[in-house]
Amino acid sequence: MPHLPGLGDTNEIAEHGLGGLEHNFITGNVESLVNWARTRSCWPATFGLACCAIEMMAAGAAHYDLARYGMEVFRASPRQADLMIVAGRVSQKMAPVLRQVYDQMMEPKWVISMGVCASSGGMFNNYAIVQGVDQVVPVDVYAPGCPPGPETLMHAIFTLHEQIHTGELLKRRDETGAGAGLVIEQRDGQTAGLTIGS
Amino acid sequence: MVADDDTSTADDEAEGDATTAEHDAPATRYGGIIDPIGTDVVLHTDVATYSDLAAAAKADGFVQLVDLTAVDYLTYAAPRGLPAGVVAERFEVVTQLRNPDSGERIRIRVQVPADAPAVATLFDLWPGSENLEREVYDMFGIDFVDHPDMSRILMPDDWVGHPLRKDYAVGEIPVQFKAASNIR
Amino acid sequence: MTAERVMRRGDDSAVLRLSEAEASEIGNDPDTMADDERVLLNMGPQHPSTHGVLRLMLEMEGETVVRSKPVVGYLHTGMEKQAEQLSYLQGCTNVTRMDYASPLFTELAFSLATEQLLGLEIPERATWIRMLMCELNRMSSHLLFMATNGMDLGAVSMMIYGWREREEVLRFFEKVTGLRMNHNYIRPGGVAADLPDGWEDEVVRLLDLIPPRLDEYDILLTGQPIWRERLQGVGVMNADEAIALSATGPVLRSTGYPADLRRDQPYLAYDQVEFDVIVGSYGDCYDRYAIRLNEIRESMRIVRQIIDKMPSGDYRVQDKKVTPPPRIRIDQSMEALIHHFKIFTEGYKVPAGETYACVESPRGELGVYLVSDGTSHPYRMHVRGPSFINLQTMPHLMKDGLIADGVAIISSVDPIMGEVDR
Numbered sequence: 194m195p196h197l198p199g200l201g202d203t204n205e206i207a208e209h210g211l212g213g214l215e216h217n218f219i220t221g222n223v224e225s226l227v228n229w230a231r232t233r234s235c236w237p238a239t240f241g242l243a244c245c246a247i248e249m250m251a252a253g254a255a256h257y258d259l260a261r262y263g264m265e266v267f268r269a270s271p272r273q274a275d276l277m278i279v280a281g282r283v284s285q286k287m288a289p290v291l292r293q294v295y296d297q298m299m300e301p302k303w304v305i306s307m308g309v310c311a312s313s314g315g316m317f318n319n320y321a322i323v324q325g326v327d328q329v330v331p332v333d334v335y336a337p338g339c340p341p342g343p344e345t346l347m348h349a350i351f352t353l354h355e356q357i358h359t360g361e362l363l364k365r366r367d368e369t370g371a372g373a374g375l376v377i378e379q380r381d382g383q384t385a386g387l388t389i390g391s
Numbered sequence: 392m393v394a395d396d397d398t399s400t401a402d403d404e405a406e407g408d409a410t411t412a413e414h415d416a417p418a419t420r421y422g423g424i425i426d427p428i429g430t431d432v433v434l435h436t437d438v439a440t441y442s443d444l445a446a447a448a449k450a451d452g453f454v455q456l457v458d459l460t461a462v463d464y465l466t467y468a469a470p471r472g473l474p475a476g477v478v479a480e481r482f483e484v485v486t487q488l489r490n491p492d493s494g495e496r497i498r499i500r501v502q503v504p505a506d507a508p509a510v511a512t513l514f515d516l517w518p519g520s521e522n523l524e525r526e527v528y529d530m531f532g533i534d535f536v537d538h539p540d541m542s543r544i545l546m547p548d549d550w551v552g553h554p555l556r557k558d559y560a561v562g563e564i565p566v567q568f569k570a571a572s573n574i575r
Numbered sequence: 576m577t578a579e580r581v582m583r584r585g586d587d588s589a590v591l592r593l594s595e596a597e598a599s600e601i602g603n604d605p606d607t608m609a610d611d612e613r614v615l616l617n618m619g620p621q622h623p624s625t626h627g628v629l630r631l632m633l634e635m636e637g638e639t640v641v642r643s644k645p646v647v648g649y650l651h652t653g654m655e656k657q658a659e660q661l662s663y664l665q666g667c668t669n670v671t672r673m674d675y676a677s678p679l680f681t682e683l684a685f686s687l688a689t690e691q692l693l694g695l696e697i698p699e700r701a702t703w704i705r706m707l708m709c710e711l712n713r714m715s716s717h718l719l720f721m722a723t724n725g726m727d728l729g730a731v732s733m734m735i736y737g738w739r740e741r742e743e744v745l746r747f748f749e750k751v752t753g754l755r756m757n758h759n760y761i762r763p764g765g766v767a768a769d770l771p772d773g774w775e776d777e778v779v780r781l782l783d784l785i786p787p788r789l790d791e792y793d794i795l796l797t798g799q800p801i802w803r804e805r806l807q808g809v810g811v812m813n814a815d816e817a818i819a820l821s822a823t824g825p826v827l828r829s830t831g832y833p834a835d836l837r838r839d840q841p842y843l844a845y846d847q848v849e850f851d852v853i854v855g856s857y858g859d860c861y862d863r864y865a866i867r868l869n870e871i872r873e874s875m876r877i878v879r880q881i882i883d884k885m886p887s888g889d890y891r892v893q894d895k896k897v898t899p900p901p902r903i904r905i906d907q908s909m910e911a912l913i914h915h916f917k918i919f920t921e922g923y924k925v926p927a928g929e930t931y932a933c934v935e936s937p938r939g940e941l942g943v944y945l946v947s948d949g950t951s952h953p954y955r956m957h958v959r960g961p962s963f964i965n966l967q968t969m970p971h972l973m974k975d976g977l978i979a980d981g982v983a984i985i986s987s988v989d990p991i992m993g994e995v996d997r
Contacts, residue, residue, distance in 0.1 A: 239623050243650055243993050244675035244756055246627060247719070251745075254722075254738030269623040284996070286547045287620065287628060287649045294621050316668065319660075320554055320562030321546075321653035340756055431931065456821050458931075458959040462946050469927035469949040485944065487931060487959075491818060491832075494839045498931065519821025521590075522967050530655075540592035545648035545996055548595050554656055555955075561656055 224360060231275070231301065232358045235350075238274030239267045240294060242281025245308040245340040249280040252343035262350065271297040276353070277330070278346070282310035283323045295330045301363055304372055305349050306332045309339050331372035333362060337379050344380040352377050432497045435477045441501045442511040445486065449516050453488035453497060456517035460485050461503075461527045465557040481505035482533055486513065509534040530555035589974040591634050591642035598632065612636055616978075620649040624727045624982045627992035631969075631981070638977050643970045647963075650996040658956040662922030663689050663763055666953065670943075671757045673958060674994040677716040679708050680936035681943075681958065681994075682761040687842065688932035688945040689763035692925045695897065699844075700888040701765035706843045707778070707881045708751070708760065709934075710874040714785070715744040716937040717867045717874075720989050721792060724864060727986040728805050733795060740788050747777050764898040765891025775882055782875050789871060797865070806861035810972035810984040813858055820971065821964045824939025825870070826988060829855035829862035836935035848880045860980075860987040867989075870937075896923050922951035938962050938989060960994040 241249060253259045253267060268274040271294045283291055295304070306326050309315035312335045314324035326332060333356065336349035352375055356362045362373050436444050462483045464471065471479045482503035489496045503510055512535040513520040524535040525544040532553035535541060543550060552559050598615055619630035628649035634642040658669050670685045671678040683705060690697060722737025745755045750771055752758040760767045796802045812822075814830040827834050835852040837845040853869045855862025891898050899918050900911035917923075927949040933942035939961030946955040965988050972984045 240621060241627055243627070243652075244672060247675055247756065251738060251742065254742075255735045256739065256742045267623075271621075282650065282652055284649060284651045285550075286545075286651060290620055290649065314564070316672075317652050317654070317657055318561075318563045319653040319657055320560070321651045321656075324564050342755060455818050457933075457940065458942055458944065458957075460944055460957040460959075462929075462955045467948045467954060469947075472927065485929075485957075487942070487944075491834060496931075517821065518819050519964060519967060522963060523821075526963075540590075542594055543648075545651040547648070554653060561660060562653075 228358050228360050232354045234263045235276050235303070235354065235357065236266050236268050236274050237264060237276045237278050238271045238294065238298065239269055240277050240279060240291070242279070242283065242287065243310065245280035245311070248340045248343055249278055249307065249346060252346045257343040257347065259347070259350075262347075262354070264350065271295075272299060274298055275301065276303045276305065278305045278307050279311040279326045279330075279332075280307040280340075282308075282315065282317060283326050283329065284321050285323060288323050288329050291326070292329050301366075303333045303353055303357065303362065304330050305334045305336060305346075305353060307336045307346060307349070308341055309337060312337070315339060327372070327374070331366070332374060333372040335374070335376045337376070341379065345377070348380045349377050432495075434497055434499045435474060435502070436499060437478065437480075437502050438504070438510050441484075441499070442513070442516075444499060445488075445513055445516055448488055448497060448499070452490040452492060453495075454517075455489040455491050456513065456519050456523075457487040457489045457496070458485075459487070459513070459520050459523035459527065461531045461533055461555075463531060463555065463557045465505075478502060482508055482531060484510055484527065484533060503533055508532055509536055511536050512538040514538055529553065532556065589642055589970040591632055591644040591970070593632060593644060613641060618981075620646075624985060626723065626985065626990055629966075629985065629990060629992055629995070631985075633973075633978065633981070635978065638979075640973045640976055640978055640981055643973050643981075645966050645969050647966065647992070647995050650992045652993070652997060654997045655956055655958070658953055660952065662951045663925055663953065664918065664922050666956070667762050668757075668759045670956075670958065671759050672993065673960065673997055674936065674938070674941070674962070674991045675756055676719050676991050677712050677937050678757050679705075679712040679761055680934055680941050682759065683709060684932055684934045684936075684941050684943040684958070685945075685956070686761050686763045687934065688930050688943040689925065691930045691932055692928055692945060692947050693763070693897065694926075695764060695892060695894065697765050697892050698889045699886045701890050701892070702843050703881055703885050704766050704770060704890060705761055706845070706848075707770075707878060707885070708748075708766075709843075710877045710881070711744055711747065711778075711781075713874045713937045714871050714878075715741045715748075717871045718744070720867050720937075724986045724989075725796065727982050728802070730796060730802065733792070736788065736791065736795070740785055743781060743784060747774075747781060750774075750777065762891075762898075764894065765889070767891075769890040778878060778882060782879060785871070785875065789868065792868065797868070803861065805980075805983055806864060806987070807859060808857070809860045809976060809980045810863075810987060811857060811859045812968060812972055816971060817858070817968065820967050822939070822968050824935070824937070824961050824965065825863050825866045826939065826965045826968055828853065828866055830858035831856050836933060836940055842932075842934060847884065848877050850877050860983050863987040863989075867937075924949060924951050925953075933959070936961055938991065938994070939965060958994075958997060960997060962988075962990040962992075962994040963997075966990050966995055 251257060253265055259265050277295055306312045310317060311326045314322050323329060334349045334353050336345050338345050356373055462485060464483060465481055473479055480502035484501040484503055486499040487496060501510055512524055522544060524538055527533050528535060528541055529543040529545050530553055601615060613634055613636050616633040616635050618633060620628040630646040632644040632646055633640050654669055654673060658666055661669055666685055667682045670681040673681050718737050718741040722734045725733025725737060749755050752760040812830055814832040817827045817830045831854050833852045833854050838852055850873045853866045853873060855866055895914045899915045904911040905915055925947045927947050929946040931942055931944045933940050941961055942959035944957040945953055948954040969984060969988055973981050
């Protein structure tokens with residue numbers, strides 16, 4: 194657990210609970226407390242579209258277990274969700290639906306563009322696919338891969354958590370209306386398949 | 392096109408050795424021109440005789456419609472390779488039928504002219520053709536006469552054009568490769 | 576326009592044939608629906624139980640579904656158009672992203688179709704590797720079904736268990752193909768790489784691991800009264816209806832009709848292995864669940880035989896026109912380098928003609944219709960997606976059932992939207 198500004202040594206809390214603190218009160222400003230709370234219960238909306246949705250569900254299931262980060266509740270209703278993981282290719286027919294779901298989410302809200310199709314259209318550069326979901330909603334973190342493995346998705350989520358924690362994201366949203374647009378690196382071997390003849 | 396009986400029987404006898412006799416025998420009765428490719432039995436027909444041929448095939452045990460699709464031959468580079476007697480048109484509706492008891496399959500290729508792209512629906516014979524025909528309508532603009540719900544299925548209702556036609560562009564957006572400005 | 580006309584009263588079919596505009600017209604005009612007890616209900620495309628982006632337009636009378644219409648296309652990717660831009664070698668990259676729960680089957684169907692046009696005979700070992708991978712993929716796909724079927728019906732532990740076992744299979748896939756999904760492993764001419772050393776041990780470990788877990792599912796679900804209550808007698812269909820609607824796979828087999836392409840027209844080497852075709856007897860959701868559960872067991876039976884019979888030899892055809900030369904040859908021979916370059920730049924040319932190849936995917940008959948005009952790119956590629964066609968059964972299965980059962984029915988048809996919309 195990271196050191197929280199104004200919260201004292203959080204490792205101590207993690208290991209011993211509040212009882213481990215030398216003082217039975219915490220000093221800090223409201224903003225960092227709120228950010229801390231937002232980071233620790235970031236509920237994603239179920240917005241599975243294609244292949245990436247399977248990996249997103251795999252990330253939530255037994256082996257990768259997103260519950261460790263307070264994120265296992267994929268909310269069916271966008272009204273209850275903070276984070277939209279756009280998992281898969283967005284077609285021209287789906288784009289208005291995507292925007293509507295995004296608009297229905299409560300502020301503050303964040304978007305992870307999962308996979309190359311959502312980020313840039315990927316290999317499907319044609320009439321049917323929106324070439325990058327950032328044309329429809331502001332994107333905070335882009336996760337590469339086709340599909341990104343659960344490790345990469347978790348890396349994207351941590352990156353987002355860090356941004357939420359520092360409050361950086363909301364400042365930027367206020368100024369420009371755009372997402373953070375961070376591109377992360379891939380954390381698993383899913384960059385490419387085998388090269389034939391190697 | 393009138394199913395040229397002489398041609399079809401001649402074709403049948405000529406190619407009869409290549410495939411088994413039972414494969415060709417029932418198919419000759421449906422009309423159309425037979426063109427066995429490997430083990431596939433392919434029947435060529437035109438818009439006028441298509442539904443009769445399909446009905447005859449169904450009566451003969453081909454009760455399962457496996458697939459229905461279309462091809463736009465507008466920019467086909469090679470010779471079409473159609474058997475004698477078949478008038479080549481721009482579109483072709485391709486229907487795959489299967490006899491679930493014997494496992495036999497036949498493929499019906501219908502020549503559909505570009506100026507009036509319409510064929511009879513197979514919905515009354517095989518209700519399973521509903522979605523497939525809607526897809527062909529959506530992607531090629533071929534109308535299926537008397538189809539219960541001739542509307543777009545994959546593209547939005549207000550979409551203009553039929554994407555799988557060869558004169559419809561892929562819709563590629565040029566990608567400018569540039570370094571991302573905010574990689575950490 | 577009155578509601579009578581818009582809703583086509585008197586049409587007692589199961590399918591609601593109503594356009595978007597007509598539906599909103601009813602909604603906008605209070606008079607049309609005023610004394611009407613039926614309501615139109617929209618479900619999806621963003622709904623947790625619709626397996627991705629399926630949308631249903633339901634005509635409800637109280638809790639009962641009268642007519643319904645699956646609205647698809649929300650994941651339309653233009654893959655059939657895209658295939659015309661990609662060479663035959665690149666084609667598998669494209670098709671593998673259709674049915675993302677069982678990607679290897681689409682690759683297989685595409686490769687078989689291409690090989691039919693090329694008139695290519697592939698080595699025996701490649702055939703058996705393909706079979707091995709496909710059967711393992713059938714297992715992982717059905718395990719995914721177990722997970723989602725459980726989740727849709729509220730058996731959330733089942734979801735966790737299904738994923739847990741699927742993860743084990745994926746680990747083997749990652750070892751063999753380098754990827755967990757979208758493998759691009761089966762290619763025209765064979766497979767992309769040989770099986771890694773010690774693959775037998777890995778597979779045997781899987782085969783030892785999964786049966787007890789399946790028995791666990793039996794305890795958790797199969798005999799459980801709530802599970803039976805939710806599924807038995809729900810979404811019933813008979814064989815004639817299923818055939819008329821062109822249904823294949825577990826949807827057709829659940830009606831008691833033993834249709835399985837692996838047995839009816841054996842491709843690869845399915846005529847050399849022993850397995851049973853699992854059929855149901857009532858054609859309900861429970862049968863479809865039980866068929867898939869037992870098909871996992873049959874697949875494991877096939878995999879055991881494959882381990883024993885796996886021949887040695889080449890994993891892809893050594894035809895310099897179709898497959899690139901081995902890496903080592905490129906350093907030694909100028910010609911090999913040229914072949915390698917040509918295959919990856921312009922691809923190989925495929926003789927003009929048309930063909931249809933089909934395989935039994937976990938969802939039914941998966942076919943690829945390929946038209947070549949003699950160039951290195953397909954002139955037209957059409958995929959007969961079993962999910963797309965099985966989806967037509969949905970309104971008929973749902974008719975006169977409760978809306979809560981609708982979720983069970985969507986789940987039991989097991990559509991993969993990537994394959995529906997392509």
